[in-house]
Amino acid sequence: MASHEEITASLLAFQEGYNKNERLKIMNRDWDRVVLVQASDIPSQHTLELRNGELSVREGAPPRADLTVIADSETLADLFYGDITPTEPYMNGTLKIIGSEDDIVRLDFISLMIWGE
């Protein structure tokens, strides 16, 4: 089990990877979304916000989310640190993403662009 602080650290690593990737920022300039990241086994909520291609991270839930990412704390930390890709846990149900299919593909894409080989 990962702690809330570990999830925060993983999301900050994700943000750092994102912000270093200028091409990814260009690709996402049109995609303004609020993402709730919620652990299923500990009380832990974070908000990822994409606006004009910039990604910000903060602790706590947003008033309204376009997408909700739910998994156990360990999976969330592994995912945002890039130790695992989202596809497998999404396909086997360990990772649940609530939102439109297009947005889910887009989130998968961002993660692969940051951590993909």
Add this chain to the structure above:
Amino acid sequence: MKRVVSVSLGSSRRDHRAEVELLGERFEITRRGTDGDFDRAIQLLKELDGKVDAIGLGGIDVYLYAGRTRYVVRDGKKLMDAVRKTPVVDGSGLKNTLERETVYYLREHTDLLPPGIRVLMVSAVDRFGMAEAFAELGCDLTFGDLIFAAGIPYPIRTVKELEELAAKLLPEMTKLPFHMLYPTGKKQETQDEEKVKKFGHYYREAQVIAGDYHLVRRYMPQLDGQTIITNTTTAEDVAFLREKGTGCLVTTTPEFQGRSFGTNVMEAVLVALLQKPREEISSQDYLDLLRRLDFKPRVVYLR
């Protein structure tokens, strides 16, 4: 008579049967759509296994290529693995030969592909041979793989960048359910109006639009005389393209009794003609056979 059947995840409205003679052999070619129903496709493949001479898989890719790397689409592979006895192909072998040759043919025999012409490929990883051929001939390229499959307004301009992005994305993206990446079943009969509005300008800025017909159709705005290079078209599709303002239609596969079949069907026909184990068939075998058959692209001016 040899029997070739294409089992497609696409709409059953496009089902068709034709009889044709090729190199002295009679062929019955049938296309059977399963309306996006994956389980029905598996069942049908099992029923046909061992009873026909070759099977084509339509409405889905099994193999995608970027450079020398081949990526396996998980859902496509599941369909392929349902067939144990009959040779089964997805058209990717033929795309790499016939479609490459089509581009060279158009440069040599028509004025449709002069150097520097602006070409939009709606998706290139499913037609890498064609993409490479356009690049070799000095076309001004836009690859729409990210735009149309993922909704990301980022035009890829070079084969090198396409390969680089494919290496990052495809090993994982190919594990997703295929319907998340490509229109299957009923989606093939409709347009994605939001994307047409948002990304239609990529079509209008191009002089040639190339790629899979279902993708070309799904995002097509009103055109102004552009050339479309694609594969499977029915009489209904030709009417649609004419209505949308297409100037010229080029189909890479030959027409049998009023329609061109998919590359998967044509590859299955070639496999049945070659009578060699699938794993022993090379690109050169296909090229040699295509020359003997004297297949040429069909060029139809629509206005």
